Amino acid sequence: MLIGTRPLLRQALWRWGHTSAFGTEGGSRTLTEMNGPSSYIDEVETPMGPNDELIRTHVKNRNPRNLEMMRIGYKPSGFKWERKYRQFWNKLELDITHKHTKAQVVHWSGIRVCHASTQEWSIRKFLYNTTDAVALEAIAKVIAQRCLQVGVSHVFLELEEEDLQKERMNRFVDAVKEQGISVGEPHKYRQTEPHVRLYEFKKSIQPWTVIDDEK
Template identity: 35%
Template sequence: MIKKKVPNCKLYKMLMECRKPAENAIYMQNRNPRNLEMMKIAQRPDGYLLDMPGRCFWNKLVLEKTTKGLTASVQHYTGRTVLESSTEEWSLSKHLYRPYDMAAYVNFGRIFARRCLEAGIIEVANYNEAPEGSKLGRFIKELENNGLKLSESPQYKKHYAAYTFRMDKPWMIQNE
């Protein structure tokens, strides 16, 4: 049997006592792996200067337009697809007259925004350019109208004493 050597000093004992939770304290453990991203304090990858769309995002909206319809997905910066939906899904296509007309894009925008909000995604980076009156433009407009923010908030960076501008901490509740 191997005994673990414990230092015999007062400082070590004081540190061990401080680690014990208080008897009447309430502790909560958040198991959401993207909690730091939601609080805006996680590291955001900056990417390289010459990257065309850039990689300065946590979640990005990816649209793929085909002859059969539209596929929209939310991609995490690690390359993993977080959420994906298409007008070709059976549950959607049975309610659409055509999966590639203007009404389908508008209704698909509403459905996709709702699915994002239900999954806990409230803001995504959008690098897709679409004219205002086009089908993709209406799809993107419906995403905004239904509560999905198409730009991500800036990352909270620690301020230094010499800085005059200090960002509001995202986890603090602001009284307006």
């Protein structure tokens, strides 16, 4: 029985019970007179099975990042000529000022997932300089550990060729990778269209497919 039809069915049976069951001429008896006022109503209210009362109309997802980890969640594409690249789920941002170094992971919706900064005394007390290569390496290890704690294993890091030529940036990227964070997100899973030619559409492996390693 569909959810939400019981009140309508109960109302219909109540109206039907106050009308004639065999016609309106003489000798007719109403449904209420034959079986009592609440016999059919009680039958409708009786659970039809042990799980009838356990069915919930609303389900709350306690892991909103589950679809993104399966590569089927919404991923914004942005526009081609935008200044900022928006095609990501979680982006790792690095901000180096004259006094401090900050790193944070931002979700595409604008929510800050986690962050780390040399302004924290637990990090600052181990550093001689808060903007050198050692400071960037320390921030990278802390932000990577916090990403793993919140369940993020892939981040998008936008770097230019000039940034990769700097030693401290290379140490930052290497430290993030050593902690188990992949600098680069996988592509979103696209279902194969049956009306598209196979050579025009590359078939991808489904995220929930278990691949056995060949011995």
